Amino acid sequence: MTTTAPIVTTARERMQLAKDASRVIGLLSDEAKADALRAIADAVSDAADRIIAANADDLARARASEISEGLVDRLRLDLPRVLALSAAVRDVADLPDPVGRVLDERVLGNGVHLQKVAVPFGVIGSIYEARPNVTVDIAALALRSGNAVVLRGGTAAQSTNAALVDVMRTALAAQGIDPEAIQTVDDFGRGGAEALMHARGLVDVLIPRGSAELIETVVTQSTVPVIETGAGVVHIVLDASAPVAWAERIVVNAKAQRPSVCNAVETVLVIRGGAERLVPPVAAALQSAGVTIHGDEDVRVFVPDAVPTTEADWSTEHMSLDVSLRIVDDLDAALAHIRQYSTHHTESIITLDDAHTERFLAEVDSAVVMANASTRFTDGGEFGFGAEVGISTQKLHARGPMGLPELTSTKWLARGAGQIRA
Amino acid sequence: MTTTAPIVTTARERMQLAKDASRVIGLLSDEAKADALRAIADAVSDAADRIIAANADDLARARASEISEGLVDRLRLDLPRVLALSAAVRDVADLPDPVGRVLDERVLGNGVHLQKVAVPFGVIGSIYEARPNVTVDIAALALRSGNAVVLRGGTAAQSTNAALVDVMRTALAAQGIDPEAIQTVDDFGRGGAEALMHARGLVDVLIPRGSAELIETVVTQSTVPVIETGAGVVHIVLDASAPVAWAERIVVNAKAQRPSVCNAVETVLVIRGGAERLVPPVAAALQSAGVTIHGDEDVRVFVPDAVPTTEADWSTEHMSLDVSLRIVDDLDAALAHIRQYSTHHTESIITLDDAHTERFLAEVDSAVVMANASTRFTDGGEFGFGAEVGISTQKLHARGPMGLPELTSTKWLARGAGQIRA
Numbered sequence: 001m002t003t004t005a006p007i008v009t010t011a012r013e014r015m016q017l018a019k020d021a022s023r024v025i026g027l028l029s030d031e032a033k034a035d036a037l038r039a040i041a042d043a044v045s046d047a048a049d050r051i052i053a054a055n056a057d058d059l060a061r062a063r064a065s066e067i068s069e070g071l072v073d074r075l076r077l078d079l080p081r082v083l084a085l086s087a088a089v090r091d092v093a094d095l096p097d098p099v100g101r102v103l104d105e106r107v108l109g110n111g112v113h114l115q116k117v118a119v120p121f122g123v124i125g126s127i128y129e130a131r132p133n134v135t136v137d138i139a140a141l142a143l144r145s146g147n148a149v150v151l152r153g154g155t156a157a158q159s160t161n162a163a164l165v166d167v168m169r170t171a172l173a174a175q176g177i178d179p180e181a182i183q184t185v186d187d188f189g190r191g192g193a194e195a196l197m198h199a200r201g202l203v204d205v206l207i208p209r210g211s212a213e214l215i216e217t218v219v220t221q222s223t224v225p226v227i228e229t230g231a232g233v234v235h236i237v238l239d240a241s242a243p244v245a246w247a248e249r250i251v252v253n254a255k256a257q258r259p260s261v262c263n264a265v266e267t268v269l270v271i272r273g274g275a276e277r278l279v280p281p282v283a284a285a286l287q288s289a290g291v292t293i294h295g296d297e298d299v300r301v302f303v304p305d306a307v308p309t310t311e312a313d314w315s316t317e318h319m320s321l322d323v324s325l326r327i328v329d330d331l332d333a334a335l336a337h338i339r340q341y342s343t344h345h346t347e348s349i350i351t352l353d354d355a356h357t358e359r360f361l362a363e364v365d366s367a368v369v370m371a372n373a374s375t376r377f378t379d380g381g382e383f384g385f386g387a388e389v390g391i392s393t394q395k396l397h398a399r400g401p402m403g404l405p406e407l408t409s410t411k412w413l414a415r416g417a418g419q420i421r422a
Numbered sequence: 423m424t425t426t427a428p429i430v431t432t433a434r435e436r437m438q439l440a441k442d443a444s445r446v447i448g449l450l451s452d453e454a455k456a457d458a459l460r461a462i463a464d465a466v467s468d469a470a471d472r473i474i475a476a477n478a479d480d481l482a483r484a485r486a487s488e489i490s491e492g493l494v495d496r497l498r499l500d501l502p503r504v505l506a507l508s509a510a511v512r513d514v515a516d517l518p519d520p521v522g523r524v525l526d527e528r529v530l531g532n533g534v535h536l537q538k539v540a541v542p543f544g545v546i547g548s549i550y551e552a553r554p555n556v557t558v559d560i561a562a563l564a565l566r567s568g569n570a571v572v573l574r575g576g577t578a579a580q581s582t583n584a585a586l587v588d589v590m591r592t593a594l595a596a597q598g599i600d601p602e603a604i605q606t607v608d609d610f611g612r613g614g615a616e617a618l619m620h621a622r623g624l625v626d627v628l629i630p631r632g633s634a635e636l637i638e639t640v641v642t643q644s645t646v647p648v649i650e651t652g653a654g655v656v657h658i659v660l661d662a663s664a665p666v667a668w669a670e671r672i673v674v675n676a677k678a679q680r681p682s683v684c685n686a687v688e689t690v691l692v693i694r695g696g697a698e699r700l701v702p703p704v705a706a707a708l709q710s711a712g713v714t715i716h717g718d719e720d721v722r723v724f725v726p727d728a729v730p731t732t733e734a735d736w737s738t739e740h741m742s743l744d745v746s747l748r749i750v751d752d753l754d755a756a757l758a759h760i761r762q763y764s765t766h767h768t769e770s771i772i773t774l775d776d777a778h779t780e781r782f783l784a785e786v787d788s789a790v791v792m793a794n795a796s797t798r799f800t801d802g803g804e805f806g807f808g809a810e811v812g813i814s815t816q817k818l819h820a821r822g823p824m825g826l827p828e829l830t831s832t833k834w835l836a837r838g839a840g841q842i843r844a
Contacts, residue, residue, distance in 0.1 A: 027784060106806060112795050114805065121817050122787065200642075204817050220622075223642045225818040246840040253842035348836075361835045362449060365544065373534050373838030382843065383536065383834075384528060395543050395626050395831035396647040397819040409817035412805075413783045414770075416795030418668040420675035421804065 011195035014183045015150050015202040018123045021181040022148035026120040028177070030097035036175050037093035037140055043171035044136060044164070045086040048079055054163035055132065062130075062156050075130050075157055085136050088387075092140045095386045098404040099146045112416040118408040120146030121204040125196045127218055129210035130154030135164045138207070139182050141389055145407035148181040150203060152192045154210075161186050197222040204409070209390055212317065227398060227406075229390030232262035232345035233317050234375045237334045237360065238282065239351030240273035246372060247278050247350050248285040251323075253374040254348070256289040260319045262391060263346055263378040267314060267324045269334045270299075275327045279303065283325070291321045298327035314341045331356055335363055342366060344393050346378040367393055367400035433617035436605045437572050437624040440545045443603040444570035448542040450599070452519035458597050459515035459562055465593035466558060466586070467508040470501055476585035477554065484552075484578050492682075496553050497579055507558050510809075514562045517808045520826040521568045534838045540830040542568030543626040547618045549640055551632035552576030557586045560629070561604050563811055567829035570603040572625060574614045576632075583608050619644040626831070631812055634739065649820060649828075651812030654684035654767035655739050656797045659756045659782065660704070661773030662695035668794060669700050669772050670707040673745075675796040676770070678711040682741045684813060685768055685800040689736060689746045691756045692721075697749045701725065705747070713743045720749035736763045753778055757785055764788060766815050768800040789815055789822035 028036075044051070055077040062072050077085075104116035124147045126138045135153055142149035153161045161184060169179035185192030196203060200223050208218035212231035219226050236254060238247050254265035270278055279302040283293055293299075294313050295306030306325070313324040314337070328334045338347055348370035349360040357371040368378045378401060380388025385403030392398040398406040450458075466473070477499040484494050499507075526538035546569045548560045557575055564571035575583045583606060591601035607614030618625060622645050630640035634653035641648050658676060660669050676687035692700055701724040705715055715721075716735050717728030728747070735746040736759070750756045760769055770792035771782040779793040790800045800823060802810025807825030814820045820828040 023785070023787075108799070108804070108806065112799060116822075119787075220645045225647075225816060227818070243840070249842050250840065257843060357837070361837075363445070365445075365541075366833070368834040368836060370836040371838065372840055373836050374842040376843035377530075377534060377836060377838075377841070378834075382530065384530065394647060396649070399832050400538075400834045410821050411788070412790040412800075412822045414790060414792040414795050414799060415779070415783075416793065416799075418665070418671065418794055419799070420671050420796040421679060421798035 011185045011188045011192050012199065012202065014185060015123065015195070015199050017180040018148040018150050018183045019202050021178040022120070022122045024178055025143065025148055025181045026099070026122065026146045028146065032177070033097065033144055033146065034093045036172060036177050037089050037144060039171045039175045040136075040140065040168050041086045041089040041093065043167050044089065045083055047163070047167045048082040051082055051160065051163050051167065052077055052079065054159040057159040058130075058157050067156065071130065071156070075132065075160070077132055077160060081133070085133055089136060089140045092144050092387050095144060095404055097144070098408050101405070103410060110419045112414055112419050115413045116410050117413060118405065119411045121407065121409050123148045123150060123203045124407065125150045125152070125199065125203040125206040125224065127152045127193050127196060127206065127208045127210075127214065128154065129214060130156035132157045132160040132164060134209055135161045136168070138209075138389075139165075139168055141387060141404060141407060143181065145404050147407060148183070150183045150185060150196060150199075152185050152196055155186070155189065158186050197224060200224055207390060227390070227392055227402070228394040230262060230345055230393035231317050231343045232264070232391075232393075233267065233315055233341055233343045234263060234265045234345055235267045235269060235338050235342060235347045236265050236375065237331070237338075237347070237349040237351075238268060238270045238274060238278050239331070239349055239353055239356050240271045241352040241356070242274055242278060242350040243352065244278060244281050247282050250348070250350055250372070250374045251282050252285050252289050252291075254376055255286060255291055255323045256321060257376055259321050262317070263375050264319075265323060265375050266317055267326065267337075267341070269337055270325065270327050271331065271334065272298075272327055272329050275302070279325065279327070286323060289321075291323055294322060294324040296326045299325040317343075331359065335360075338364055345391065346370065346375045348373060348375050367391065433607045433610045433614050434621065434624065436607060437545065437617070437621050439602040440570040440572050440605045441624050443600040444542070444544045446600055447565065447570055447603045448521070448544065448568045450568065454599070455519065455566055455568065456515045458594060458599050459511055459566055461593045461597045462558075462562065462590050463508045463511040463515065465589050466511065467505055469585070469589045470504040473504055473582065473585050473589065474499055474501065476581040479581040480552075480579055489578065493552065493578070497582070499554055499582060503555070507555055511558060511562045514566050514809050517566060517826055519566075520830050523827070525832060532841045534836055534841050537835045538832050539835060540827065541833045543829065543831050545570045545572060545625045546829065547572045547574070547621065547625040547628040547646065549574045549615050549618060549628065549630045549632075549636065550576065551636060552578035554579045554582040554586060556631055557583045558590070560631075560811075561587075561590055563809060563826060563829060565603065567826050569829060570605070572605045572607060572618060574607050574618055577608070577611065580608050619646060622646055629812060649812070649814055649824070650816040652684060652767055652815035653739050653765045654686070654813075654815075655689065655737055655763055655765045656685060656687045656767055657689045657691060657760050657764060657769045658687050658797065659753075659760075659769070659771040659773075660690060660692045660696055660700050661753070661771055661775055661778050662693045663774040663778070664696055664700060664772035665774065666700060666703050669704050672770070672772055672794070672796050673704050674707050674711050674713075676798055677708060677713055677745045678743060679798055681743050684739070685797050686741075687745060687797050688738065688740055689748065689759075689763070691759055692747065692749050693753065693756065694720075694749055694751050697724070701747065701749070708745060711743075713745055716744060716746040718748045721747040739765075753781065757782075760786055767813065768792065768797045770795060770797050789813065
């Protein structure tokens with residue numbers, strides 16, 4: 001017997017329990033699901049002390065292993081954060097049920113009545129890093145859309161996740177709902193992630209959340225269908241006709257409002273005809289906001305203190321107050337740069353030229369393509385979805401910000417009266 | 423240098439050409455795409471002699487290697503079949519353009535105008551077996567939906583496919599459309615399939631068509647997102663209340679009308695309370711239609727000449743005039759059997775009991791779930807889609823019969839006037 005085989009077998013047993021539970025969860029009424037989430041929200045806030053104590057264990061281990069302060073901060077749960085988590089679950093409870101929507105309906109010539117309805121996926125798997133809020137967030141979104149969930153969070157958050165999962169399962173059971181609908185495979189370490197990625201037939205879709213590296217690993221190794229969420233090497237193009245005021249405020253907002261998120265801009269491409277007019281004020285506005293400018297040779301004519309760009313800058317998601325500026329000859333050159341380096345998340349053009357707007361919107365192959373708006377709008381909350389599962393950068397099933405409806409599949413129902421095919 | 427590296431490199435070069443061409447194809451008007459398809463339809467019928475001659479080479483090789491007559495028949499193109507292929511392309515040309523549909527539209531509180539529009543995937547890859555009609559079929563569907571296509575057909579059809587691809591590319595070029603939008607990697611043998619399955623960033627979606635084994639290989643090995651089309655271990659449940667006339671005609675139609683297709687029934691489950699009334703006439707009707715009945719012990723009480731079933735029968739897609747009959751205690755037992763053995767393609771119940779109908783429709787987790795209709799209706803043509811890309815048995819992106827709209831992705835377009843995020 002090898003050392004890994006029993007681990008995988010047991011993770012599979014938990015996934016089987018999730019699958020069995022999914023049949024019941026999938027048939028719950030809108031009200032039952034909303035009530036279950038409200039019970040979870042109450043349970044999470046009631047158990048705040050216990051959750052924070054478990055989190056303290058994780059924090060102590062994290063500090064002992066000298067991980068960065070940024071990661072420690074992501075891992076930390078204090079009372080306001082636990083209450084915010086609880087409130088987020090309540091918000092998900094208030095969203096409309098995505099299950100049962102009739103998406104297509106037709107009556108065939110022979111009288112067979114067809115309906116395409118939204119149904120839960122069944123079991124959603126998620127592999128993510130050491131952010132305990134994701135544990136509650138994904139579980140709530142999965143349950144609200146009638147799915148069971150199998151969680152594999154970062155090892156650094158293992159004690160916190162165990163407490164959160166136990167609190168949620170207990171709350172489900174108290175509502176008379178099978179607690180097996182929420183599973184964790186954290187305690188199987190890497191074997192838990194491996195089992196999830198190879199759980200064809202048990203897990204219907206896998207959603208990785210975290211670093212580009214984590215997502216790449218899951219996408220390339222998983223045999224379960226994956227929804228790729230993603231890294232954002234996001235571009236803004238300043239057209240020759242861009243108003244200075246729009247250029248300044250949009251670029252500063254897109255970079256500095258929250259630099260650590262995927263919809264923050266990384267590269268600003270300035271069309272040469274507008275460079276002299278636009279680069280100095282936009283650079284000054286960025287620098288006033290504390291942004292470090294990386295510039296190519298042409299940019300450094302206007303911004304002498306810019307850090308010289310290297311080839312690596314164009315494909316880097318800084319997650320920090322750094323932005324790369326490049327001057328390009330024309331819109332074609334800007335589009336070519338985006339084709340080469342974009343991660344297909346979000347790109348925006350600032351322009352008064354309608355023809356350029358339409359070309360940009362039509363030709364850029366990204367999840368969200370904008371004209372004259374900040375890339376920071378690419379967000380489920382901003383789009384009015386009420387909650388966000390992630391931002392899909394792939395083209396299959398969902399693209400861009402995903403809400404609850406993206407956690408459903410479909411099924412065709414056919415009602416006949418003895419019809420056969422001629 | 424290894425022997426495989428240069429092969430893959432060159433297959434990648436062709437995929438890069440397809441990707442470059444996809445940018446132009448994706449922006450073509452409805453009319454331009456329809457005209458291109460009509461030009462291809464003309465070219466295919468005009469080149470019938472050349473295509474049939476190329477096909478004769480493949481047929482000669484096939485006969486020399488002693489493959490089955492069934493496979494030889496699938497491989498064969500004669501004049502009526504070439505003309506049917508051409509007519510099918512013309513039908514696809516007549517379908518509405520799936521690109522540009524506005525699927526969602528919202529104006530944010532700050533005035534940013536959002537539209538979710540249907541866009542082509544970009545490059546569609548297809549790996550399929552020796553059926554040369556698929557070469558033309560998939561190319562036509564891909565082009566009609568604004569996509570470039572990379573084809574990998576069965577080696578047995580290589581000469582035919584080469585002629586068909588050349589005819590289609592020449593027709594595109596004559597229309598002033600980049601012929602690189604249609605690529606084949608047949609000549610790279612297995613390396614062509616390998617390259618397609620690992621072409622992340624070049625190929626947007628891969629659609630395998632053929633045997634369960636081929637599809638399983640692609641699903642488990644591909645790092646490119648796959649739309650799984652599928653094998654059908656299809657079930658019909660005869661409820662205790664099933665009218666004999668409906669049971670007879672639906673079961674016979676579902677098995678015997680065309681036994682070699684995925685929507686043909688493989689297993690009939692009879693609820694015990696109706697067995698005595700239903701099994702003898704249904705079995706007699708099946709036998710009159712030339713069907714061999716495999717039955718469990720309980721069935722053989724009514725059909726003494728039935729072949730005894732084995733465990734393997736329940737998961738077998740016969741593709742022939744064979745059907746397995748089993749008597750089960752009640753609807754729960756029927757649902758449990760389906761959960762265990764179904765490939766989630768199509769299942770139907772014959773019943774007059776409305777509660778049983780609704781339970782069956784709600785609880786069976788398949789792409790198409792029917793009451794009182796033949797499973798043979800699971801078909802893009804029958805559903806009124808005008809053309810069929812395949813029948814998806816997965817839950818991501820598309821489920822059930824896929825038409826042209828399933829060959830598109832989406833993109834959010836945002837139009838603002840300087841808005842930034844608060």
